[in-house]
Amino acid sequence: xxxxxxEKFNNTLKKIIGESISNLEDYSYFSMISIxxxxxxxxxxxxxxxxxxxEESSKKSEEIILRLNDNSFYFQKMISSKIRTSRxxxxxxxxxxxxxxxxxxxxxxDEVYFEK
Numbered sequence: 001x002x003x004x005x006x007e008k009f010n011n012t013l014k015k016i017i018g019e020s021i022s023n024l025e026d027y028s029y030f031s032m033i034s035i036x037x038x039x040x041x042x043x044x045x046x047x048x049x050x051x052x053x054x055e056e057s058s059k060k061s062e063e064i065i066l067r068l069n070d071n072s073f074y075f076q077k078m079i080s081s082k083i084r085t086s087r088x089x090x091x092x093x094x095x096x097x098x099x100x101x102x103x104x105x106x107x108x109x110d111e112v113y114f115e116k
Contacts, residue, residue, distance in 0.1 A: 003042070010038040013047055013079060017091070020078040024071065033064060036096040040089055047089040050096035061095055068093040 018035050032054040040047040051068070053061040072091040080088045 006040060006042065009044070009085075010040050010047075012083060013038045013040065013049070013089075016079050016082050017049060017075050020075055021068075023078075024074070033068075036098065044085065044087040044089050047091050049091060049093045051093055052096045065093050065095055 014035050014037070017038070021033065021035075034052045034054070036050045036052050038047055038049050049068075051065070053064050069092065072093070075091045076088050079091075
């Protein structure tokens, strides 16, 4: 069963975090990321934020994720200033691999289709 309150909360977090990234001092460093989804625990104690990083090297992507995680307190502060709730979740960033997976599937389909 889908918890609509939690889904709405996740969408709100996604919006706030996205806006907050553009307000960071070193915005140019974070300019090539997109927040794909947010998953928050039912008790609102933690949130996993999945981001897509538009960089060629995976090393650069990992560095961006580390910098985002280093700034997680900043994001929690922004959330607490914009949402009134009893608990502000701890934020943890992860690389969203779904776009890579989709690209690989598309390449495989193209290979099979164009071999005929």
